[in-house]
Amino acid sequence: MDYFLELLLGGLTRGSIYALIALGYTMVYGIIELINFAHGEIYMIGAFTALIVASVLTMNGMTGISVLILASVVAVLYSAAYGFTVEKIAYKPLRQAPRLSPLISAIGMSIFLQNYVLLAQTSDYLPFPNLIPVLPFMEPYSQLMGSTELVIVLTTTVVTVILTLFIKFTKIGKAMRATAQDRSMAMLTGVNVNRVISNTFIIGSALAAIGGVLIASHVGRINFYIGFIAGIKAFTAAVLGGIGSIPGAVLGGLVLGWTESFATGYVSSDYEDVFAFCLLVLILIFRPAGLLGRSTAQKV
Amino acid sequence: MDSVLEVNGTTMDFGGLRALHAVDLQVRQGEIVALIGPNGAGKTTFFNCVTGIYDPTEGDIFISPPGGKRRRINGIKINRAAELGMARTFQNVRLFPNMTVLENVMIGRHCRAKAGVLGAIFRGWDTRREEQEIVDHSYEILVKIGLADQVDELAKNLPYGAQRRLEIARAMATEPFLLLLDEPAAGMNPRETEALEELIVQIRDEEKISILMIEHDMKIVMSISDRIFVLDYGEKIAEGTPAEIRENPVVIKAYLGEDVNA
Amino acid sequence: MKALSEFKKALIISLWFMLLTFPIMVIRVNTIEKVVEWRWRNMAFIGIGSFLLSFVWRYLLGRKEKGRKLAEAGSVEARPFSRRLLDEPRIYRPALAAVTLFAVAFPFLFSSYQTNIMTTALMYVMLGLGLNIVVGLAGLLDLGYVAFYAVGAYSYALLNHHFGLGFWAILPVGALLGVLFGILLGFPVLRLRGDYLAIVTLGFGEIIRLILENWNEFSFGPSGIANIPRPGLFGIQMSLNEATIYLYFLMIALCLFTIFVVNRLQDSRIGRAWIALREDEVACQAMGIDKTKTKLTAFALGATWAGMVGVIFAAKTTFINPASFTFLESAMILSIVVLGGMGSIIGVILGAFILILTPEYLRAFSNYRMLLFGTTMVLMMVFRPQGIVTNVRRIYKFRARGRDGEPSQA
Incomplete structure (x- = not known):
């Protein structure tokens, strides 16, 4: 029973991270129907930025929670800037192009960013300091769930709630929803579609950076390649929940997290990534609209 | 009795929306209907039901090709509909933009040819003959349609009116017994429309192809149709000869609205 | 005034990129020795580079926009370079002769190291031509193409290991297994939309690699399989150098074979159906083309070549492991197709040579290999989606109007 609980909580942590990254995929897809392949790399860059900032700060004698906060803030800002720039370079010129063009461009961008970090930093794994402080009240439960894991789950919850409220009630959020529904109609009613798309990339990238800082603390090491697998898995989560839907992304993330956790726990840990890929393939083939998505009629 | 297309009680629902009721x-043999x-009356949805793009929720669709058996075709595959002899054009022109005019028509011949992968690689005598037949036949159609001068032009470089004609040529290449034209005159200037009118009649008279067309241009509808069906909100509200439809008060009210005399 | 505002724009862009790349490009931390390295020089490079590139970027965008407007206005496009080349036998005949001579003489003029590199480039030509069927002609973005390559390589390695079968026996088997896997993997994905198809094929590619990595009893896991024999020639003993040259000519022959077949496929009823499917799926079906069958043929015929090249790869390196079959390999082949021009045979050949040989011969570039591939994909999509060589459509000859009695080109 303890083992089961351990896997359940492990899956929850994992799933929360997937959900955070999946939100970025789902938002971008909802608005411009593009699988932003480079999203995983934005998350990786977020983790790297946080590591660099945290290292510089600790070497200059700073300690404690302020390192976490500063590193996270810088990582979020930088990831957002990268997301914004990537969109301007690789996707904006391709608004009118056939569907496959921006997708190929996105794959190119993803490879570019991976190798940019590889060349400018290192190809080795870098140890990532756990920036999240140990919470004393979690001490008795540390067998089941550490402080880091608790922070991860709580952060995801808070971020999702804020994001949902933001999209529902703010002006930017409303413009985003309008653009997602019908881009040309939104444009006619005075929505600046280019700005909406930029905003979407900025928000999605910022969320990815939060995910990057959290998971790097959780796993304890990073390299330039972490974005690829994380990206695919988060995309799986987004599709699983129904791409374009925010609660769907969270649900998808959790389902994927639990699937992986239980499958590796009870079946075999060798095939950890295979489970995610199989889930992805099965979902796309049998229920491409996802768990919460609606299928739309083909327009002729 | 000699209907080539017979649609009975066809209903099409999309989720909660009833597009056809x-x-x-x-359509009888040799008719222009x-x-x-x-707009939004369900005309294109009707076409999509007949050509296999949608599977109607209720009702039956029968075809009886001249000299062939009568059969029910609800929910057949799209390509099967073409094989059985129903060819269509699209409301918003759907050509193969980066292929030449001739190649577009040659695609229409695809389902009447049979060369496979091995034939393509070894290019034996019968494959060559078949290819030549495809090329020659396609060219003949283009001559009839009046696009013979532009055979090697890319389809995307044609003027709009010519693109619409090319779509008809491509559809004719499949050797249909029934041609479904979705707003063939849309976007054409009066001269082009007149030529189109002649073309449609010519296709019916010379090729013995029956025609079902969706059209907004009342001039062409009234002058060449044998019979007219009127849809409104997914329901058929009238049918009859042009003269009958012109006098039909329900049509005038529903279709033309208040601006009858405008 | 305009020049000034252009200058200001470039300055802002340059500052933006200096700021953006600051943590990654300038700072490098060594967490073990606790030292921070500040590389301010990089910042200067980025600043100057992005300042200059922003002009090029905007110039090219402007040019593209102008070209589009001209096309919309209905003005006739200039004949693409490739068409002019094909229309002019006085240019292409000597060129072809020169290329042939060079190809034949190459292994005797250069070292076996160089010959090896050329052989690799030729392998990518073949892979590119194969993927070109799927992506370029049929318009199906297959991101798991490397899976078929792996199938070919492992079929040779394993069948040789267990049953002692030789290269020539396996080469057709590799091709057939490619077809089989193409159909097997192709079948479930055919209903999917373009971008979902891309992701699912990517998933399949990774699943196959992960299985090879973890199923030790079957594939010997990450340590791979060594001592795979080189291709034989009637049992003649060959020195390493001779074997290299032999493999080179073998690859030339196979490439010619591939070009021949792909060219014929492209100019056939099936090839036209692929292109029509790429151009407009619904219209294509409405013309009586069976979508499923057409897509499956494309998948299967594309996979054939990867299966064959896989066998050759195993024979060339004499050692294989799953690390050779990652997604990056698929991405590399894809960028060859994208650079060359989707659907263009000459383009794909050129693309393969450019992308494989540049990092090999310009040593300065060798570390930037993948960077080059990524950049290629983005730039080509933004500025020249049709590739470096525009695919020309064939001119057909018909009986009704004989084209000046010229023999129809095959």
């Missing part, structure tokens, strides 16, 4: 329609109605 119990529509009946017949027009399907008219305001």
Whole structure:
């Protein structure tokens, strides 16, 4: 029973991270129907930025929670800037192009960013300091769930709630929803579609950076390649929940997290990534609209 | 009795939306039938049901090709519909933009040829002959349609009116017994429309192809149709000869609205 | 005034990129020795580079926009370079002769190291031509193409290991297994939309690699399989150098074979159906083309070549492991197709040579290999989606109007 609980909580942590990254995929897809392949790399860059900032700060004698906060803030800002720039370079010129063009461009961008970090930093794994402080009240439960894991789950919850409220009630959020529904109609009613798309990339990238800082603390090491697998898995989560839907992304993330956790726990840990890929393939083939998505009629 | 297309009580639902409601329609051999109605009346949905793009929720669609057996075709595959002899054009022109005019028509011949992968690689005598037949036949159609001068032009470089004609040529290449034209005159200037009118009649008379067309241009509808069906909000509200439809008060009210005399 | 505002724009862009790349490009931390390295020089490079590139970027965008407007206005496009080349036998005949001579003489003029590199480039030509069927002609973005390559390589390695079968026996087997896997993997994905198809094929590619990595009893896991024999020639003993040259000519022959077959496929009823499917799926079906069958043929015929090249790869390196079959390999082949021009045979050949040989011969570039591939994909999509060589459509000859009695080109 303890083992089961351990896997359940492990899956929850994992799933929360997937959900955070999946939100970025789902938002971008909802608005411009593009699988932003480079999203995983934005998350990786977020983790790297946080590591660099945290290292510089600790070497200059700073300690404690302020390192976490500063590193996270810088990582979020930088990831957002990268997301914004990537969109301007690789996707904006391709608004009118056939569907496959921006997708190929996105794959190119993803490879570019991976190798940019590889060349400018290192190809080795870098140890990532756990920036999240140990919470004393979690001490008795540390067998089941550490402080880091608790922070991860709580952060995801808070971020999702804020994001949902933001999209529902703010002006930017409303413009985003309008653009997602019908881009040309939104444009006619005075929505600046280019700005909406930029905003979407900025928000999605910022969320990815939060995910990057959290998971790097959780796993304890990073390299330039972490974005690829994380990206695919988060995309799986987004599709699983129904791409374009925010609660769907969270649900998808959790389902994927639990699937992986239980499958590796009870079946075999060798095939950890295979489970995610199989889930992805099965979902796309049998229920491409996802768990919460609606299928739309083909327009002729 | 000699209907080539017979649609009985066809209903099409999309989720909660009823796009077609119990529509009946017949096209007889050698007829030009027009399907008219305001925007959103369900005309294109009707075409999509007949050509296998949608599977109607209720009702039956029968075809009886001349010299062939009568059969029910609800929910057949799209390509099967073409094989059985129903060819269509699209409301918003759907050519193969980066292929030449001739190649576009040659695609229409695809389902009447049979060369496979091995034939393509070894290019034996019968494959060559078949290819030549495809090329020659396609060219003949283009001559009839009046696009013979532009055979090697890319389809995307044609003027709009010519693109619409090319779509008809491509559809004719499949050797249909029934040609479904979705707003063939849309976007054409009066001269082009007149030529189109002649072309449609010519296709019917010389090729013995029956025609069902959706059209908004009342001039062409009234002058060449043998019968007209009127749809409104997914329901058939009238059918009859052009003269009958012109006098039909229900049509005038529903379709033309208040601006009858405008 | 305009020049000034252009200058200001470039300055802002340059500052933006200096700021953006600051943590990654300038700072490098060594967490073990606790030292921070500040590389301010990089910042200067980025600043100057992005300042200059922003002009090029905007110039090219402007040019593209102008070209589009001209096309919309209905003015006739200039004949693409490739068409002019094909229309002019006085240019292409000597060129072809020169290329042939060079190809034949190459292994005797250069070292076996160089010959090896050329052989690799030729392998990518073949892979590119194969993927070109799927992506370029049929318009199906297959991101798991490397899976078929792996199938070919492992079929040779394993069948040789267990049953002692030789290269020539396996080469057709590799091709057939490619077809089989193409159909097997192709079948479930055919209903999917373009971008979902891309992701699912990517998933399949990774699943196959992960299985090879973890199923030790079957594939010997990450340590791979060594001592795979080189291709034989009637049992003649060959020195390493001779074997290299032999493999080179073998690859030339196979490439010619591939070009021949792909060219014929492209100019056939099936090839036209692929292109029509790429151009407009619904219209294509409405013309009586069976979508499923057409897509499956494309998948299967594309996979054939990867299966064959896989066998050759195993024979060339004499050692294989799953690390050779990652997604990056698929991406590399894809960028060859994208650079060359989707659907263009000459383009794909050029693309393969450019992308494989540049990092090999310009040593300065060798570390930037993948960077080059990524950049290629983005730039080509933004500025020249049709590739470096525009695919020309064939001109057909018909009986009704004989084209000046010229023999129809095959």
